[in-house]
Amino acid sequence: MAKPNPKGPVRTVQIYCTKCKFQLLKYRKGGKGALVKCFKARIVENFTKNEGICPSCESQFARSTLIRGAPALKIVGGKVIMK
Template sequence: MAKPNKKGPSKTVDIYCKGCNFLLFKYRKAGKGALLKCFKERISKDFTDIPCTCPQCDKVFARECLIRGTPAFKMIGGKVWCK
């Protein structure tokens, strides 16, 4: 399988925690579908202290995994929203 494009798209979205509305990431998202995964190389700004855990409410919002050989966060449904 092909690896994701390293440069990625120029459009960024803000990813928030659904429980406390804390800003978690600024992410360069491609396409207009739902947010299922975040490739680590496309995260432009990370506001979390511990990976996959919200610093404000301490809830786990994602899991670390490898997708197509690239490190990524796989989002848990209903834990985050993006704008």
């Protein structure tokens, strides 16, 4: 399988926690669909201390996994919003 392009898209989105509205990530997202996964190579800024856990309310919003051979964060449904 092909790996995702690390430079990737130019559109940057901000990802916030649904529960406490804390900004978690800045991410270069491709396409117009829902946010299901975040490839770690495309993360511009990471505001979390522990990977996949919101530092403000301590809820888990994602888990670390490999997708198409590349490290990624698999987003838990309904835990984040993007703007």
